Amino acid sequence: MIQxxxxxxxxxxxxxxxMKITFKHLFxxxxxxxxxxxxxxxxxxxxxxxxxxxxxxxxxxxxxRACPVSCISIETVKSIPGEDLGKTSQGKxxxxxxxxxxxxxxxxxxxxxxxxxxxxxxxxxxxVYEFSEYERENLVYDFVNLTKPEREQKKxxxxxFEAEKATQKAAAPVAPKVEAKPVPPVENSExx
Amino acid sequence: xxxDYLAELTGSGILAAIISSFIPLTFVLLFALFAVWLERKVxxxxxxxxxxxxxxxxxxxQTIADIxxxxxxxxxxxxxTDKKLFNIAPFLVFAGSYAAFAAIPFSSxxxxxxxxxxxxxIIAASSIxxxxxxxxxxxxxxxxxxxxxMRSAAQIISYEIPTVLVILSIIMITGTLNLATLSxxxxxxxxxxxxxxxxxxxxxxxxxxxxxxxxxxxMYTSTLAEVNRTPFDxxxxxxxxxxxxxxxxxxxxxxxxxLAEYANMYxxxxxxxxxxxxxxxxxxxxxxxxxxxxxxxPVEQFFWFAAKGIFFVFVQMWxxxxxxxxxxxxxxxxxxxxxxxxxxxxLIIVGLITLL
Numbered sequence: 303m304i305q306x307x308x309x310x311x312x313x314x315x316x317x318x319x320x321m322k323i324t325f326k327h328l329f330x331x332x333x334x335x336x337x338x339x340x341x342x343x344x345x346x347x348x349x350x351x352x353x354x355x356x357x358x359x360x361x362x363x364x365x366x367r368a369c370p371v372s373c374i375s376i377e378t379v380k381s382i383p384g385e386d387l388g389k390t391s392q393g394k395x396x397x398x399x400x401x402x403x404x405x406x407x408x409x410x411x412x413x414x415x416x417x418x419x420x421x422x423x424x425x426x427x428x429x430v431y432e433f434s435e436y437e438r439e440n441l442v443y444d445f446v447n448l449t450k451p452e453r454e455q456k457k458x459x460x461x462x463f464e465a466e467k468a469t470q471k472a473a474a475p476v477a478p479k480v481e482a483k484p485v486p487p488v489e490n491s492e493x494x
Numbered sequence: 495x496x497x498d499y500l501a502e503l504t505g506s507g508i509l510a511a512i513i514s515s516f517i518p519l520t521f522v523l524l525f526a527l528f529a530v531w532l533e534r535k536v537x538x539x540x541x542x543x544x545x546x547x548x549x550x551x552x553x554x555x556q557t558i559a560d561i562x563x564x565x566x567x568x569x570x571x572x573x574x575t576d577k578k579l580f581n582i583a584p585f586l587v588f589a590g591s592y593a594a595f596a597a598i599p600f601s602s603x604x605x606x607x608x609x610x611x612x613x614x615x616i617i618a619a620s621s622i623x624x625x626x627x628x629x630x631x632x633x634x635x636x637x638x639x640x641x642x643x644m645r646s647a648a649q650i651i652s653y654e655i656p657t658v659l660v661i662l663s664i665i666m667i668t669g670t671l672n673l674a675t676l677s678x679x680x681x682x683x684x685x686x687x688x689x690x691x692x693x694x695x696x697x698x699x700x701x702x703x704x705x706x707x708x709x710x711x712x713m714y715t716s717t718l719a720e721v722n723r724t725p726f727d728x729x730x731x732x733x734x735x736x737x738x739x740x741x742x743x744x745x746x747x748x749x750x751x752x753l754a755e756y757a758n759m760y761x762x763x764x765x766x767x768x769x770x771x772x773x774x775x776x777x778x779x780x781x782x783x784x785x786x787x788x789x790x791x792p793v794e795q796f797f798w799f800a801a802k803g804i805f806f807v808f809v810q811m812w813x814x815x816x817x818x819x820x821x822x823x824x825x826x827x828x829x830x831x832x833x834x835x836x837x838x839x840x841l842i843i844v845g846l847i848t849l850l
Contacts (some may be wrong), residue, residue: 309832310832310836314711317816324815332539336547
């Protein structure tokens, strides 16, 4: 009989305790982040979408070799003498035209291993994480700042230069180096 | 009375009766709109979430969006269901819960039907809900639906006993089953409410107070079980029975069940209010009387009635997000081992006190 009343008491008192707790929580500020309107605070060194500052890229291919999933593919063409490629922000002289710098971000595993070897610190992780696409092809990012015809032109220029050098070599094997200036400096595709 | 006013306005008693019968429906629909939103907000904030936030101010029009969605949904009737019963059931459930509103006094000027057996009528009418739920469960031809319906029937029938025992003790004190008279009887200030022993200043009033509190708790618990709310929600236990008796329903029929549930929640809160907390009576007097504006009094009465009802609906939600679900044996133990014996003892003691 005592147990019976104890049961009633414990039922009522525990319900009261539970209700007190839930009532307190009614006024506790919600932990929800209203996502599209309010972005969550990300950690300082978060690793999200890769970005390449192509102005600083010297085409050294070290990032592509460091990548464990081979999501970076780089192609470069040597510049021909007389072309000025400018300098990187650290004052290094650029010597290669970067004709292809594709990152397949769908493959990327966000390991950041490509960032460390870069001598000019031009490849880095950004805080952008909203980059979903409807087509898988759209996830292959092209970072080169040359247009398609320009890239072709660079390749042709170099091939021409090589060919002329070869013919010169064949014609005059002891030819001085001064004559190695057959093609006028081509900056843009309108030259050809 | 609003009915008389309508009869005078339209010049026809039948037309007035029809319009008058739709007044609680408007109230129920508006209340359901508000209560569904409130439930979601209360549950969310109790769990430190925000709940709906994107439709209007703090998701205020979320329920309207949900209703529009439900209206557009396909009305699926599975091939092996008993089509007639399946189609009638949701409307029967809603009719049952709506019938209870006929005898509930919303203010001194509005009561659907001033029945002398109001309380008995409400208890009888709410049994139609059981029939509807059983119908839905059986006609769905689905084991979960049937289990849910059986549990619901067992639960509602068991918990009607403590409810009726408490109502019996109320009858012994007040001598009436008419909810309007009952509310009128508790007029004045809040110390005249039945939970505080009713009007007057006799020894009996003070002796009654603890027993009225226990009656109130029994009544509230058992009505909570009758509307299938947590912790007594085993008929629609999501984790066991998908959704109980309305598993097979979709679209507007599901909405009817939902509406019936919220209508029921308000109905039982209103009954508890009318019996123990003075119904539409204001606890602190009327502004209308103070200012001498007679039409303000019924409006205030309606406000108090709605406020008390919504407060108890809030407590139902509060309990829902606090307590875990009872097991079937625990559910029956609560009713038969605890509520009914206590209600009996209560009945005897209240009887003795009223003899004083």
